[in-house]
């Protein structure tokens with residue numbers, strides 16, 4: 001493990017901002033700290049950086065406990081949430097700052113800054129001040145400035161939060177490419193699950209100061225370990241009293257389950273393809289149809305609960321009030337803090353994925 | 356939609372404006388007139404009177420008053436007290452506002468309140484307090500004497516120039532920090548943290564990152580501090596009794612005026628004109644600093 005947090009606790013007054021945080025990150029990985037706003041992501045990042053001190057536990061970098069090493073000596077580059085560029089310095093001076101304070105020779109500084117300006121594509125803007133740059137350009141400067149002293153670890157706090165939604169996606173790809181090119185171990189904080197899923201190799205999910213789950217995006221998406229994760233990741237509807245669905249006899253009455261749109265199949269009664277699955281399906285009425293750009297989102301009333309499903313625009317059109325067949329492939333059953341996957345027992349032997 | 360509404364509002368405003376031009380114009384004119392009159396009576400006339408009176412007897416008398424031994428001594432004491440007060444308060448003001456805005460610690464609110472004490476305590480009381488502590492009967496006097504013995508010096512803290520300096524420092528204490536605190540607060544700590552992450556030492560962080568943000572506010576605070584320092588009367592009056600030795604310009608003016616003869620009153624005005632001159636210099640400086648500071652924001 002390259003970076004390790006070992007049983008870290010942190011309180012602000014009597015507010016617990018980090019509770020027994022424990023994880024390890026391998027060298028060269030790009031990891032996302034994902035969680036709702038106020039969950040403690042920034043606090044964790046700042047403790048790794050040394051800008052905040054944990055009350056108990058160890059921060060380990062490259063096998064060395066760094067608890068007592070000051071922030072500036074941990075070999076970490078930090079990209080702040082609003083970039084925190086030095087307002088009274090030019091782009092060039094911003095990037096050169098970390099080299100200047102290390103008393104690097106002028107020649108070397110020039111070489112390195114030039115290299116970084118080229119890397120982030122800001123040639124010709126060296127003499128500008130931060131307030132003469134766009135959000136995306138500022139992010140590039142912040143990135144270059146953090147990389148200038150050649151850190152071993154890069155931490156980024158909500159690197160895209162200050163960027164227009166339009167260019168955000170573009171910058172995501174850019175940042176992912178850059179980090180891969182430089183080959184630096186990186187941790188970034190985000191509250192946006194799409195961002196985490198698209199950019200990160202691994203995701204750490206934080207909620208109320210606790211680590212909920214760590215894993216690859218696919219793992220987290222397919223096998224959420226806690227009820228929080230199953231609700232937080234993906235679009236899901238929580239059903240408080242699930243009962244009487246065919247194929248789910250094992251689930252006790254009035255249990256709480258989570259159903260994601262991709263767990264649901266909705267079809268008309270004369271549908272040939274799903275004919276064989278009719279016995280495993282329920283009947284429901286469409287109560288709402290919303291257009292989501294590339295698909296329709298249907299809300300159906302089934303057995304007294306409302307279920308959300310997606311429908312391709314390629315399929316036959318449907319209307320509100322129409323009776324449909326609703327097939328549940330699987331659901332997550334929530335038990336205290338756990339989420340367990342239950343499959344429709346009537347579909348045993350059916351190759352669901354081939355449908 | 357929105358645009359239309361705005362346009363309509365404008366139109367109706369214009370109509371009303373036409374109907375009610377007179378009252379709308381009169382009230383501001385009246386207010387302006389009163390304001391200007393007040394300004395003239397309260398500020399300009401008295402100051403002009405000072406200049407007029409000081410020059411009434413001719414330049415020779417004016418020159419003699421300025422060059423009088425007591426005046427020169429008072430000018431010297433005033434400048435010494437002002438310069439030391441400005442230096443000391445700039446240093447402590449920087450420290451205090453840096454601590455209060457960039458760090459979190461216990462007792463922060465108390466410190467913040469303490470800084471403002473000189474604003475709420477009457478200067479005379481401050482001077483008397485010094486007298487109580489460092490005067491002949493004061494509890495600190497034996498210690499001061501011991502230190503003097505040890506160092507082989509003869510420093511007295513009341514009825515002496517050091518006493519005047521201390522009293523001046525006391526009354527001008529909050530000026531620098533009160534200018535700096537809002538600016539530093541608005542700036543936050545992100546840039547400093549960025550500098551620290553890049554390996555900068557505390558002093559480098561201050562010089563390269565914090566200072567450029569606060570330099571105009573600092574200069575402004577220094578100017579206010581200086582203006583208050585050389586104009587101070589009450590606190591200094593309590594600890595300074597020796598004319599020609601520890602008197603400052605305001606005390607000298609008072610002494611001359613109180614002497615009551617026609618000649619000494621003219622001299623009082625001549626010495627006052629020195630203070631007015633200093634004020635004008637400060638005013639111009641302040642204007643320049645404000646202008647430069649605003650332009651850079």
Ligand SMILES: Nc1ncnc2c1ncn2[C@@H]1O[C@H](COP(=O)(O)OP(=O)(O)O)[C@@H](O)[C@H]1O
Nearest residue numbers: 012015017035036037038039040041042043044
């Ligand atoms: N310096 C601080 N003093 C007191 N509370 C703080 C401080 N920093 C953060 N917190 C609290 O800790 C919690 C987690 O904050 P943070 O780590 O910034 O969350 P996130 O980055 O996930 O939005 C929040 O409730 C916040 O109010």
Ligand SMILES: [Mg+2]
Nearest residue numbers: 041042043189
């Ligand atoms: Mg945050």
